[in-house]
Ligand SMILES: C[C@](O)(CO)[C@H](O)COP(=O)(O)OP(=O)(O)OC[C@H]1O[C@@H](n2ccc(N)nc2=O)[C@H](O)[C@@H]1O
């Protein structure tokens with residue numbers, strides 16, 4: 001048995017997030033077009049006497065280290081299915097912003113699952129891994145798969161999408177997080193008394209991804225949660241405006257926010273937008289990243 005396994009997992013941006021009406025189970029049906037981008041968490045699992053989670057990185061103090069951590073839950077679910085004890089030390093090197101709408105917790109769940117599967121030699125099929133991911137959260141299957149995909153249902157049913165090029169993004173991190181359930185609740189509140197259409201993927205958007213055309217993608221992006229995120233966090237409007245003024249092709253809230261995402265035509269333009277946004281004082285930090293990026297990947301197996 002290996003002594004430790006490290007898995008690298010990407011963040012995501014939602015280039016389309018169409019949200020339907022609340023379902024009886026409280027979730028919302030989505031047409032959710034995910035793009036994985038090159039900002040990564042690394043999850044390392046090592047055998048230990050009992051389950052333990054540690055985290056390093058700029059946002060580490062906001063990450064729960066108990067059994068509610070999605071990485072811990074992934075280890076517990078896989079162990080339960082195999083009649084094993086989840087006796088591992090899970091270490092998360094966190095670079096994805098916490099509660100930022102970039103699926104950071106989901107990334108750690110998918111990463112820990114893949115790492116424990118390799119560590120314990122459980123040999124779970126891709127199908128079983130995806131099934132466990134869906135049990136952990138709506139965004140978790142995509143963290144495993146990466147690339148680009150259309151998520152339907154609550155976002156967990158994935159269809160892999162073709163992407164014909166690299167898209168260059170700038171991400172502006174906000175001074176505080178937003179709770180995903182709170183943003184969906186605000187979406188419901190804002191939509192009260194209106195008819196919410198069935199969520200449908202945009203064909204021009206899928207074509208833009210397939211062509212790798214940033215101008216066409218910029219014209220097609222949309223996020224139905226953006227009004228709700230702005231309602232709960234009005235200062236984000238200033239960040240979006242600053243990025244547009246800096247020359248971004250488009251600006252949108254990433255998923256449930258509050259991270260904002262700016263599409264640039266090329267890496268040089270992304271660097272310029274990033275510099276101007278950083279100087280604007282409208283956000284806490286700025287990062288550039290391109291996508292699509294690969295899904296959860298084993299990057300190290302050490303000891304034996
Ligand atoms: C906003 C997105 O990040 C877009 O990718 C996702 O839809 C959220 O995915 P997630 O964080 O993995 O969400 P989950 O952990 O499955 O659910 C958290 C909460 O978000 C709300 N939720 C989530 C997904 C969905 N399709 N409808 C919802 O209403 C529910 O209140 C749920 O209790």
Ligand SMILES: Nc1ncnc2c1ncn2[C@@H]1O[C@H](COP(=O)(O)OP(=O)(O)OP(=O)(O)O)[C@@H](O)[C@H]1O
Pocket residue numbers: 062063064068069070071092097098099100101102103104105106108109139177178180255256257
């Ligand atoms: N491994 C983890 N890393 C970060 N947060 C976690 C983790 N496990 C559980 N959480 C909890 O989940 C909450 C949401 O954090 P996360 O970083 O996943 O948000 P998010 O990126 O907005 O999620 P999403 O984009 O999937 O909606 C945190 O406030 C934290 O309490």
